[in-house]
Amino acid sequence: MPSLFSRFTQDSDPDPASPARAGHFDTAHGRVLTPAFMPVGTQGTVKGLTPRQLEEIGPQVILGNTYHLGLRPGDGLVRDLGGLHAFMGWDGPILTDSGGFQVFSLAGLRRIKEEGVTFQSHIDGSTHFLSPERSLDIQRNLGSDIVMALDECPPGRMERGPLELSMARTTRWLARCRAHPLGEHQGLFAINQGGTHLDLRRRHLDEILDLDARTPFQGLAVGGLSVGEPKEAMNEVLAAFVRLLPADRPRYLMGVGTPEDLLFGMEQGVDLFDCVLPTREARHGSLLTSRGRIKIKNARHRDSREPLDPHCNCYTCRTFTRAYLHHLFRVGELLALTLNSIHNLSYTVGLTRAARQAMLGKNFPEFARRTRENWNQEES
Amino acid sequence: MPSLFSRFTQDSDPDPASPARAGHFDTAHGRVLTPAFMPVGTQGTVKGLTPRQLEEIGPQVILGNTYHLGLRPGDGLVRDLGGLHAFMGWDGPILTDSGGFQVFSLAGLRRIKEEGVTFQSHIDGSTHFLSPERSLDIQRNLGSDIVMALDECPPGRMERGPLELSMARTTRWLARCRAHPLGEHQGLFAINQGGTHLDLRRRHLDEILDLDARTPFQGLAVGGLSVGEPKEAMNEVLAAFVRLLPADRPRYLMGVGTPEDLLFGMEQGVDLFDCVLPTREARHGSLLTSRGRIKIKNARHRDSREPLDPHCNCYTCRTFTRAYLHHLFRVGELLALTLNSIHNLSYTVGLTRAARQAMLGKNFPEFARRTRENWNQEES
Numbered sequence: 001m002p003s004l005f006s007r008f009t010q011d012s013d014p015d016p017a018s019p020a021r022a023g024h025f026d027t028a029h030g031r032v033l034t035p036a037f038m039p040v041g042t043q044g045t046v047k048g049l050t051p052r053q054l055e056e057i058g059p060q061v062i063l064g065n066t067y068h069l070g071l072r073p074g075d076g077l078v079r080d081l082g083g084l085h086a087f088m089g090w091d092g093p094i095l096t097d098s099g100g101f102q103v104f105s106l107a108g109l110r111r112i113k114e115e116g117v118t119f120q121s122h123i124d125g126s127t128h129f130l131s132p133e134r135s136l137d138i139q140r141n142l143g144s145d146i147v148m149a150l151d152e153c154p155p156g157r158m159e160r161g162p163l164e165l166s167m168a169r170t171t172r173w174l175a176r177c178r179a180h181p182l183g184e185h186q187g188l189f190a191i192n193q194g195g196t197h198l199d200l201r202r203r204h205l206d207e208i209l210d211l212d213a214r215t216p217f218q219g220l221a222v223g224g225l226s227v228g229e230p231k232e233a234m235n236e237v238l239a240a241f242v243r244l245l246p247a248d249r250p251r252y253l254m255g256v257g258t259p260e261d262l263l264f265g266m267e268q269g270v271d272l273f274d275c276v277l278p279t280r281e282a283r284h285g286s287l288l289t290s291r292g293r294i295k296i297k298n299a300r301h302r303d304s305r306e307p308l309d310p311h312c313n314c315y316t317c318r319t320f321t322r323a324y325l326h327h328l329f330r331v332g333e334l335l336a337l338t339l340n341s342i343h344n345l346s347y348t349v350g351l352t353r354a355a356r357q358a359m360l361g362k363n364f365p366e367f368a369r370r371t372r373e374n375w376n377q378e379e380s
Numbered sequence: 381m382p383s384l385f386s387r388f389t390q391d392s393d394p395d396p397a398s399p400a401r402a403g404h405f406d407t408a409h410g411r412v413l414t415p416a417f418m419p420v421g422t423q424g425t426v427k428g429l430t431p432r433q434l435e436e437i438g439p440q441v442i443l444g445n446t447y448h449l450g451l452r453p454g455d456g457l458v459r460d461l462g463g464l465h466a467f468m469g470w471d472g473p474i475l476t477d478s479g480g481f482q483v484f485s486l487a488g489l490r491r492i493k494e495e496g497v498t499f500q501s502h503i504d505g506s507t508h509f510l511s512p513e514r515s516l517d518i519q520r521n522l523g524s525d526i527v528m529a530l531d532e533c534p535p536g537r538m539e540r541g542p543l544e545l546s547m548a549r550t551t552r553w554l555a556r557c558r559a560h561p562l563g564e565h566q567g568l569f570a571i572n573q574g575g576t577h578l579d580l581r582r583r584h585l586d587e588i589l590d591l592d593a594r595t596p597f598q599g600l601a602v603g604g605l606s607v608g609e610p611k612e613a614m615n616e617v618l619a620a621f622v623r624l625l626p627a628d629r630p631r632y633l634m635g636v637g638t639p640e641d642l643l644f645g646m647e648q649g650v651d652l653f654d655c656v657l658p659t660r661e662a663r664h665g666s667l668l669t670s671r672g673r674i675k676i677k678n679a680r681h682r683d684s685r686e687p688l689d690p691h692c693n694c695y696t697c698r699t700f701t702r703a704y705l706h707h708l709f710r711v712g713e714l715l716a717l718t719l720n721s722i723h724n725l726s727y728t729v730g731l732t733r734a735a736r737q738a739m740l741g742k743n744f745p746e747f748a749r750r751t752r753e754n755w756n757q758e759e760s
Binding site: 043044045047048049050051052053068072073077080081087088089302303305315319320321323324326327328330331333334335337338339 | 423424425427428429430431432433448452453457460461467468469682683685695699700701703704706707708710711713714715717718719
């Protein structure tokens, strides 16, 4: 591997008025420029896109899913075939989640103990076991660049009492993750929990930093948000909490990806984001543009010669009219899903890329203001 | 338009031992090198492929469908948007069928009269009318390079008596097509019918050539084969009939596309083929290789590091292992459909391209022998 995981370096001048920051860190599969939105490739593919189409979109990192890939095709097989990068034909940085989020979502099909979680596959009902060590073994087999520690993922409205017990377990699991070997090119990210309670977030961060003082984590993630809690409560805790995370490590806000949430997160100093939203909405014909969301099925696009977004330089916008995209979606053609996904990811990755440029040019507040103003101009 | 439709020119040396021939003709959207397999883009897209992916595969011509596009989005709209080439982002030659095959397949939903066919849309049951003139108007609005005359499409096992009546109507319709105006860049192809009866085929050809003597057709097609009749009967009539078609016009065998049928057709002197088979089989995980058909879902591909076809230079074969394609197909990922379609079309288009090279190099018989020998080597 060409290089080990580097610390985060801030590229933009520190601004006392704003925690927003542009920066970078290095992985064995290349430098990651932040802020960055990371497309989700759950089963070893970003749905509907070839790696070549993905390269043109230009994400800094893409995600793979430990739960799904561990079950099918199996992490041992992926390892034997040269790792996830070779398997899926993507040579850039890959982050794998821990599998926890999926396993904890299997209500009724899973049993949580201190050792780990016993769960039944959503595919065939077969019984499996996920522990901090097993999650890391899978991720080591997959060979991702960024490995996520296994945390307990509490629902968005969990009461304070059970949440504290859950956080304590996450901390114990994090210690076990830290003690478990990884590939030498791999960096481990810790996940902070605490719901929308700032005091719990701070307490949990202290516990993480105790572990960090012995062996540093390569990054810190904010988990357990965007999981059903009120948007205002999420924003409130982010506004107060993100700036408390160590400045020399990338900060990753998990599961967040609407344009509004990306802007808000970047304003708080978040460096990395992921979300299935851009590709999922694309498949449902909901397209993100500089002027707001467009439902491409809407009859007003039927005879439109306009590109989806005149300010977008993606393959879809350079090549096709809204009328054509409307037609493809309406008649149920496969190509609609691909072209829509290319655009929505280009928009979302492009938003973080443009934000980075604005931060480097010291005009991010103006960029954010203008982006918000233009958003929701479209009638849909 | 840069050039009008040209006559067919043979590029290979005439061979008394074989009617197989390499040649070319020119359209306003470029030269067509033959023999050529033409991928089907029914609804204004070759299913699952971007025009860019299609360009890399390199078909000489692609098909659009008059029935489908006339209903959705409507040929008037396509015309207003600059024609089918601009609409779908494909700048190469396009052939449009007449819509007859689809309309005649709507058993129970259509009524045939001398004037034309009244039918009900498969989409919403609305009533429409297709006549020779209407079919050509749709195709003129679509702006295709090759326009197909509207014929009556009899089923593969129609009795001789009704077949003769049907052929007579096709001839009368052909005369109406010939009299109807087209765009000046468009060429009209006549369609020969007659089932598997050589004498009927010859008689119908004579009728076509009577019309042709007044105003020449730009090409002649063999229709009404590969529609349920026994394979031997089809091959028998092709072997005797194709060589009777005028040598200075492209010869198009409609609806034929298995590797075996392409080889046989080329041996008889066919220049153009089309079929949904390569893309349809791709979507079902049945992949065409130089060693035969592969069912990619088969467990023996699960851990295979091999490309699908080591002799294939397509994006899929250059980039991915069978194990990855097996995984994508098994978990139902969209990308499976795209990668499989890229390969199957590359194989099929490549087969006709390689055959052309072999004809130019005077070793087509050897090429055909070797291709057949290698076919069916795979266990599947």
